[in-house]
Amino acid sequence: MSKNCGKRFINGVTNYEEYIDNRKENSIYLSKKAIVMQMLEKKERGEEITLVDQMMLVQCIQVSKLTGKLDGYYAISTSVMMNPICQERARKDGCICKECYAAACLNRYGSLCMALEINHLILNNFLISAEAWATLMIPSTNGKARIEAHGDTASATCAINYVRIIKTHSFLEFGVWTKNLNHYRVAFNKEGKPANCKFIYSSMEINAPSVVPADMVEYVDHVFTVYTKEYAIEHHIHINCGRYDGNLEMIDQKCRSCMRCYTAGTEFFINELLK
């Protein structure tokens, strides 16, 4: 399998067939996928997705162990390869999605690719009750968890499901990253914003913090923006995601020792250097 199809995705050409070939190799995920497809057919026939069905779907959700900057964290994510909004943005000049590391990462790890596809199908197609979500096991080494480490929320249904997951796991603090405020507008208006959630608006453009719409100001805890080194130096941007020396050379960048995004009262604007 080519190692650079993430790059091809970055250049606006998806390589979905390679992902399909990759997915066939994993029998565990094929079994889970069969359950999800069965439920989708049931839904299409207009039959009720019972609480037992919902619990089966919840058991098919994969909570991923993260590495690198997010070492020690676990996340529930969906697939950028199945998200038309992500794919459209990946073609836009100046959009941070053109630098998407998640697509490259998916291609390297076939099992993750499949797991996120299953998560994507469940979270976007079924409105699952809080009672069923309460049965989801979310490991945590530090009392924190992340929503969407590899993709973005593709629908209001997905956002409502995430809100229910967060509320039913009130013993954990969640960080939710998204560019898609519109889906959370629906979710928060319907379900309320959970108290154990830091909601981070991820800026669309490099070097330009997105403006929070007036009706979402009460929900957004941070605006997260990525800057090029040249722009940050020229415009004296304070890079506060990660530790840097005076020449903006990175010393380290670990969420678990930083916690800025998860802590109340820290800077509203979180600024990261483009890697």
Ligand code: SF4
């Ligand atoms: S500011 Fe800190 S907590 Fe937020 S993403 Fe960066 S390293 Fe992680």
